[in-house]
Amino acid sequence: MKRLLLFLTSVGLAAAEPRAKNVVVFLGDAGGIPTLHAASIHGYGAPGKLFIQTMPHMGLSETSPVGAWVSDSAAGMTAIVTGHKTRNSVISQSAEAVPGKADGVPLKTILEYAEEHGLSTGVISNMSMADATPASCYAHANHRRKFAEIVAQIAKPRFGDGVDLVIGGGRKGIFAATEEAKYDFRKALGEKGYAMYDRPEEIPATAKRVVALFDERFDPAPVVRRAIEILSRNPKGYFLMVEWDMHTDKLRGGLDQAVTMDKLIRQTADQVNKRDTLLLFTADHSFDLRVRGGKPGQPLLPETPAAEEGRSAVQMFNTHTAEEVLVAAMGPGASRVKGYMPNTQIFHILMAAYGWKETGGAR
Numbered sequence: 001m002k003r004l005l006l007f008l009t010s011v012g013l014a015a016a017e018p019r020a021k022n023v024v025v026f027l028g029d030a031g032g033i034p035t036l037h038a039a040s041i042h043g044y045g046a047p048g049k050l051f052i053q054t055m056p057h058m059g060l061s062e063t064s065p066v067g068a069w070v071s072d073s074a075a076g077m078t079a080i081v082t083g084h085k086t087r088n089s090v091i092s093q094s095a096e097a098v099p100g101k102a103d104g105v106p107l108k109t110i111l112e113y114a115e116e117h118g119l120s121t122g123v124i125s126n127m128s129m130a131d132a133t134p135a136s137c138y139a140h141a142n143h144r145r146k147f148a149e150i151v152a153q154i155a156k157p158r159f160g161d162g163v164d165l166v167i168g169g170g171r172k173g174i175f176a177a178t179e180e181a182k183y184d185f186r187k188a189l190g191e192k193g194y195a196m197y198d199r200p201e202e203i204p205a206t207a208k209r210v211v212a213l214f215d216e217r218f219d220p221a222p223v224v225r226r227a228i229e230i231l232s233r234n235p236k237g238y239f240l241m242v243e244w245d246m247h248t249d250k251l252r253g254g255l256d257q258a259v260t261m262d263k264l265i266r267q268t269a270d271q272v273n274k275r276d277t278l279l280l281f282t283a284d285h286s287f288d289l290r291v292r293g294g295k296p297g298q299p300l301l302p303e304t305p306a307a308e309e310g311r312s313a314v315q316m317f318n319t320h321t322a323e324e325v326l327v328a329a330m331g332p333g334a335s336r337v338k339g340y341m342p343n344t345q346i347f348h349i350l351m352a353a354y355g356w357k358e359t360g361g362a363r
């Protein structure tokens, strides 16, 4: 009887918390709740119209790094993908790191766990692929500005065969940094079986391992759709991180980006199998923006960029802020997203969704 009960309990639990085969993390850089709110009014003329705002499971994530209250993208993303808080500027190393001077212990990332388990993996961003958010997924460095050292780790993975898709910005800067470091990035990638592409539309559906770096702005919709097609060929599943910059230092540009990412999440929710794919949105830190005026029927932002500088319904100070950010999720494992959590909890939610245990050598 006891056995039967135990059996029924475990079946019950399994039914309540199915595992995810695939996980897509959408990281709105600086996409705090005030930005999402303003983006909904800016894009749709009313609050609560974003897809993100309709996702069924939500929580609040506390984003402070070690040694400060306000996080940068490096410490923010490190916490999300490794489950450990660290210092600002540090890329997936422990808080013993001295930024730019001394290494901490490398912290094993969710992307590295996915590689170790034989999944396919990818990172996509409209920022430089050497920048803090994508870097924290695939690299370890004591300072976010060590671009050559960071991208060299694409071709020198610690687990599996390394990140399979690296698609996004930073082309000029990355090649300038690797040339200055006398590192032949192209050759190293070629030896590891990566194909390189210069334009988003060049990436074929048959691609396996891709490093595609651009300097031009690009539409994320076809790129993310193609990436998911490629990653989905792995029967074991995949992990994908998509960053879209939502810094609103340029108000209109930032809020447009927020609307773009929201549409992207809606599109992805339509593309994937909701029974086996966890979609999770969060931000690495918030941003100092507030809706302080305006009313229905009027555009939130003035028509001319010059007018943005002056008085408008939105007030913005160009700085990151410390208040909690949204975590929103759907799909298997999403019900663990609830309440008020440290940003490190997101890592544990992703691990639990896959059904993986943190290994002793978690570092």
Ligand SMILES: [Zn+2]
Residues within 6 Å of the ligand: 029, 030, 072, 073, 074, 076, 284, 285
């Ligand atoms: Zn950031």
